[in-house]
Amino acid sequence: MKFRSIKGTKDILPADVAAWQAVERTVRRVMHDFHYREIRTPVFEQTALFSRSIGELTDIVSKEMYTFTDRSSDSITLRPEGTASTLRAYIQNNLGEASPLTKVYYIGPMFRQERPQAGRLRQFHQFGAEALGGQSPALDVEMMLLPLEIYRSLGVEAFSLKINSVGCEKCRPRYKELLKAELMKVYGRLSPESQARVQSNPLRVLDSKEEQDRAATRGIPLLQDHLCEECKKHFQGVTQLLDSLQLKHEVDPRLVRGLDYYTKTAFEITSTALGSQDALAGGGRYDLLVEELGGKPTFGVGFAAGIERLLMVLEKLEKSFVEPGPALYIVALDERSRKWAFTKASEMRKKGIQTEVDYLERSVKAQMRDANRVSAQYVLVVGEQELAAGTGKLKNMQSGAEVGVDLNDIRIG
RNA sequence: GUGGCCAUAGUUCAGUUGGUUAGAACGCCAGGUUGUGGCCCUGGAGGUCGUGGGUUCAAAUCCCACUGGUCACCCCA
Numbered sequence: 001m002k003f004r005s006i007k008g009t010k011d012i013l014p015a016d017v018a019a020w021q022a023v024e025r026t027v028r029r030v031m032h033d034f035h036y037r038e039i040r041t042p043v044f045e046q047t048a049l050f051s052r053s054i055g056e057l058t059d060i061v062s063k064e065m066y067t068f069t070d071r072s073s074d075s076i077t078l079r080p081e082g083t084a085s086t087l088r089a090y091i092q093n094n095l096g097e098a099s100p101l102t103k104v105y106y107i108g109p110m111f112r113q114e115r116p117q118a119g120r121l122r123q124f125h126q127f128g129a130e131a132l133g134g135q136s137p138a139l140d141v142e143m144m145l146l147p148l149e150i151y152r153s154l155g156v157e158a159f160s161l162k163i164n165s166v167g168c169e170k171c172r173p174r175y176k177e178l179l180k181a182e183l184m185k186v187y188g189r190l191s192p193e194s195q196a197r198v199q200s201n202p203l204r205v206l207d208s209k210e211e212q213d214r215a216a217t218r219g220i221p222l223l224q225d226h227l228c229e230e231c232k233k234h235f236q237g238v239t240q241l242l243d244s245l246q247l248k249h250e251v252d253p254r255l256v257r258g259l260d261y262y263t264k265t266a267f268e269i270t271s272t273a274l275g276s277q278d279a280l281a282g283g284g285r286y287d288l289l290v291e292e293l294g295g296k297p298t299f300g301v302g303f304a305a306g307i308e309r310l311l312m313v314l315e316k317l318e319k320s321f322v323e324p325g326p327a328l329y330i331v332a333l334d335e336r337s338r339k340w341a342f343t344k345a346s347e348m349r350k351k352g353i354q355t356e357v358d359y360l361e362r363s364v365k366a367q368m369r370d371a372n373r374v375s376a377q378y379v380l381v382v383g384e385q386e387l388a389a390g391t392g393k394l395k396n397m398q399s400g401a402e403v404g405v406d407l408n409d410i411r412i413g
Numbered sequence: 414g415u416g417g418c419c420a421u422a423g424u425u426c427a428g429u430u431g432g433u434u435a436g437a438a439c440g441c442c443a444g445g446u447u448g449u450g451g452c453c454c455u456g457g458a459g460g461u462c463g464u465g466g467g468u469u470c471a472a473a474u475c476c477c478a479c480u481g482g483u484c485a486c487c488c489c490a
Contacts, residue, residue, distance in 0.1 A: 004481075007481085007482095058488090059487080059488050059489075060488085060489080063414080063488090064488085064489085081490085110490075112489080112490090114487095114488080114489080115414075115415090115485095115486095115487095116482095116483085117483080117484060117485065117486095118483080118484065118485090119489095119490080120488095120489075120490080121490095124490065125490085126490055128490095193487070193488095208487095209486095209487085209488090210487095257489090258488065258489055259489095276484085276485065276486090277488095277489070277490080279489060279490060280490075281490070282489080282490070304490065305490065306489090306490030307490080308490075309490060310490090331448090331449075333448060363443090363448095364448050364449060365443095365444095365446080365448090365449070365450080366442085366443085367449085367450090368449050368450040368451095369449095369450055369451085370450085371449095371450065372450040372451055373450085373451095376450095379449080379450080381448065381449065383448060385448090395449075395450090397450070397451085400449095400450090400451095402449095
């Protein structure tokens with residue numbers, strides 16, 4: 001009998017953890033600098049929360065959710081993204097009443113039942129942020145700044161930022177009708193997938209990657225030219241801020257994104273260092289979503305970014321993260337010294353000094369080899385002589401130099 | 414959901430037209446130094462050749478099925 005991890009899930013092994021922790025540390029630091037506070041929500045929710053917010057017709061809801069029935073026959077879903085849960089928590093706990101603007105971030109696992117491939121797992125990890133209660137374009141821009149600053153801190157510069165406006169409840173429905181009519185004119189030239197979307201989600205047809213669709217929809221009127229005054233002004237506010245920050249960005253009038261709840265700003269950050277799955281982060285504004293989920297009308301913007309994909313970029317850029325070895329490794333020669341080493345190690349650890357000893361009753365040579373393998377900074381060898389004298393020699397493993405130490409007062413560095 | 418490729422030691426891989434005890438490197442263990450690591454030298458452990466079936470005197474090698482992995486499509490983080 002042999003157990004394997006579930007398809008599309010991966011173990012994050014000790015050797016990988018340094019990189020993960022570096023990413024997590026950076027996320028927390030940057031979020032903190034921008035004054036976002038962490039929120040931790042359950043990894044599963046009522047299925048309806050996701051289908052309502054993300055949209056019944058999206059790929060995520062229609063074919064990618066991990067949904068099951070629990071023992072009380074409620075339909076439960078493992079969260080496929082972080083925004084829905086965050087907004088549910090915001091509404092449920094009346095966070096909007098406590099302050100007019102709520103800025104939160106999250107970091108954790110998400111689940112989508114798709115066929116795994118490079119950069120796509122069934123359990124993957126995202127960090128993201130949401131700002132609830134504000135309609136300033138500054139918040140939209142902040143959502144782009146957050147991931148970009150995190151990437152910059154980690155030494156990643158190779159990405160591109162695409163932005164668009166998908167309109168609001170005033171201008172989008174009008175444009176949608178226009179678009180449907182236009183798409184019907186070229187219906188026969190569209191791919192089958194796009195044909196199916198003409199009525200249900202016409203905007204997505206424009207965002208199709210099929211060459212056939214690109215060709216068929218060339219010259220079709222774009223939403224950019226049909227935005228209402230408010231949306232146009234908002235979008236200008238966003239681009240002006242991006243310009244004044246000297247942030248390189250590209251306006252992509254066809255960009256839609258896979259979630260239905262966006263209004264006005266939508267954006268995507270892709271990496272030029274990745275292969276087929278090159279989206280590093282995405283986000284946008286969702287001014288109707290809180291109300292849709294049963295809260296008071298509340299403006300909102302957010303983004304989400306994939307950790308595995310960021311790690312892939314870091315690996316491609318050959319950024320390495322190593323955790324330093326123990327500060328002290330105590331090598332013991334005999335039974336009595338081993339006991340002494342164990343209690344001394346425990347004492348050193350209490351002082352906050354990372355200390356390792358041998359547990360396998362190995363020879364001195366083997367213990368030294370082990371100390372070297374784990375990159376111990378200092379080694380203390382103790383035997384009868386040292387215990388009798390109360391002094392020993394502390395060896396610097398890098399230089400090989402040894403200095404005398406009082407066994408009752410071991411100081412490192 | 415559809416398609417391509419792959420599956421041999423802990424890891425990365427080699428393995429001839431099917432032929433007898435399946436190899437290398439790295440890693441691991443031990444010795445060379447009866448109390449000192451790395452480099453070097455010597456030795457050792459470690460493999461149901463993914464699983465099941467078939468062809469054959471003979472299968473890691475050929476055929477079929479299954480399982481798993483991987484990459485791509487769609488879409489997305």
